[in-house]
Amino acid sequence: MGGGSRTAGQLVPSRRRVLVTADEERDALNMPTAPVILSSTPGSFAWGVFHERHPKLIRQVLDALPYGPTERAAVEELLSESTGGVLEPLDKSAHDHQQWSEWGEGLFGRPWGEAPFLWAESYFYRRLLEATGYFRPGTWQGIDPFAPFKNAELAGPAVDAELAALGDLPSLSAEKRADVLLSSALWGNRADLSFQITAAAGDAPPPALIADDSPLLWSTLATASTPRVCVIADNAGRELLPDLVLVDHLLTGGSAAEVVLYVKPSPYYVSDATTADVLATIERLRNGPGREAELTGRRLWRAMNSGTLTVRTHQFFCAPMPFHDMPADLRAELSGATMTIIKGDLNYRRLVGDQLWDATDPFAERAGHFPSPVAALRTLKSDVVVGLDGRVVAGLDATGEPWRTSGKYGLVQAHAQGSATCARRMKRTGAR
Numbered sequence: 001m002g003g004g005s006r007t008a009g010q011l012v013p014s015r016r017r018v019l020v021t022a023d024e025e026r027d028a029l030n031m032p033t034a035p036v037i038l039s040s041t042p043g044s045f046a047w048g049v050f051h052e053r054h055p056k057l058i059r060q061v062l063d064a065l066p067y068g069p070t071e072r073a074a075v076e077e078l079l080s081e082s083t084g085g086v087l088e089p090l091d092k093s094a095h096d097h098q099q100w101s102e103w104g105e106g107l108f109g110r111p112w113g114e115a116p117f118l119w120a121e122s123y124f125y126r127r128l129l130e131a132t133g134y135f136r137p138g139t140w141q142g143i144d145p146f147a148p149f150k151n152a153e154l155a156g157p158a159v160d161a162e163l164a165a166l167g168d169l170p171s172l173s174a175e176k177r178a179d180v181l182l183s184s185a186l187w188g189n190r191a192d193l194s195f196q197i198t199a200a201a202g203d204a205p206p207p208a209l210i211a212d213d214s215p216l217l218w219s220t221l222a223t224a225s226t227p228r229v230c231v232i233a234d235n236a237g238r239e240l241l242p243d244l245v246l247v248d249h250l251l252t253g254g255s256a257a258e259v260v261l262y263v264k265p266s267p268y269y270v271s272d273a274t275t276a277d278v279l280a281t282i283e284r285l286r287n288g289p290g291r292e293a294e295l296t297g298r299r300l301w302r303a304m305n306s307g308t309l310t311v312r313t314h315q316f317f318c319a320p321m322p323f324h325d326m327p328a329d330l331r332a333e334l335s336g337a338t339m340t341i342i343k344g345d346l347n348y349r350r351l352v353g354d355q356l357w358d359a360t361d362p363f364a365e366r367a368g369h370f371p372s373p374v375a376a377l378r379t380l381k382s383d384v385v386v387g388l389d390g391r392v393v394a395g396l397d398a399t400g401e402p403w404r405t406s407g408k409y410g411l412v413q414a415h416a417q418g419s420a421t422c423a424r425r426m427k428r429t430g431a432r
């Protein structure tokens with residue numbers, strides 16, 4: 001695992017904002033902290049993302065669209081910089097140059113591996129958009145470099161089979177249907193395209209759930225009179241599809257009076273969903289195959305018409321920081337939720353902090369800062385995990401498998417009390 005001690009002169013990005021950082025707050029409260037994950041240690045998972053996964057990704061991106069010499073050279077240059085060079089700032093002409101200068105203060109000019117892994121990965125995707133001309137006036141402006149992969153997946157036979165299987169849903173009891181749909185949304189997270197780049201061919205081990213707080217998720221929704229559910233989406237395609245079917249179930253079954261689906265403002269981490277992907281997925285549902293798929297697609301369309309389903313985004317969803325540091329406007333939006341469901345590995349890292357926590361640290365301690373009750377649906381694809389039972393961890397360690405990163409294990413973790421961190425902060429300051 002790649003990590004470094006926070007006290008060993010490690011660089012952390014500047015975070016100019018009103019809130020104190022998660023680590024500062026923990027220091028003040030004498031709470032435990034943990035090493036921030038870096039990508040500098042050869043052989044670590046994080047190192048492998050930069051040195052094994054990204055080179056393959058870059059080849060695929062350059063093969064998927066007929067980029068010209070300028071874009072191709074810039075993409076190759078990014079690969080060489082991010083594997084052996086130092087962090088270069090965005091060009092001054094970039095619309096978000098100033099923003100990234102602040103986020104990266106103290107990091108630019110240093111090797112990529114010295115930046116927190118979360119920060120460096122996020123910046124890699126921002127720079128990839130820069131290299132392909134996504135934000136620049138010209139041929140490639142607004143062209144999602146990952147669209148060919150996302151489109152192929154959505155059009156593929158696996159999705160046909162999944163749509164046809166929706167026909168079995170009406171025969172299930174409401175309770176069973178809820179469980180099945182939650183489970184599909186969870187395991188849909190295994191389908192992410194960045195993960196598949198280095199997954200072994202034909203690799204489809206039987207999944208295993210290692211924490212299950214789904215009863216808390218359902219009971220929290222059941223006790224609210226007009227439940228408002230926020231869903232922070234992850235990947236498009238075979239993950240977004242079951243997510244949307246779950247959203248439809250929440251709305252039609254009364255578990256949610258309103259759903260707000262948050263997506264990325266621009267292409268990110270290969271297959272992360274944008275608004276365009278949501279629309280393409282609803283269209284795919286509407287076109288079947290299968291009557292149940294068509295009906296689901298039509299209901300989702302009407303839910304958007306009526307405003308019971310809203311698709312929203314925020315720049316912070318592509319920011320290189322944990323959710324603890326979310327800006328006040330997004331915090332205020334999410335604070336009204338009966339429950340926020342966060343999908344996937346990256347959102348989990350951002351929720352609990354991309355640090356080498358003890359796997360048995362309570363989930364509530366790490367996620368209590370979130371502005372609403374929160375549930376994480378995630379397959380394990382990186383080193384971070386908390387909230388596990390000690391015996392489960394011992395059993396997994398004993399297998400000798402890379403269980404934290406294999407994508408074979410999944411969890412549903414929920415925290416439904418008021419924000420623990422806020423409560424402590426208010427107690428400290430005497431606020432009511």
Ligand SMILES: O=P(O)(O)OC[C@H]1O[C@](O)(CO)[C@@H](O)[C@@H]1O
Pocket residue numbers: 049121189192194195234235269343344345346347349381382
């Ligand atoms: O799509 P997900 O579930 O957020 O997973 C993305 C994961 O892929 C990686 O980028 C590389 O494995 C992880 O670092 C990241 O957490």
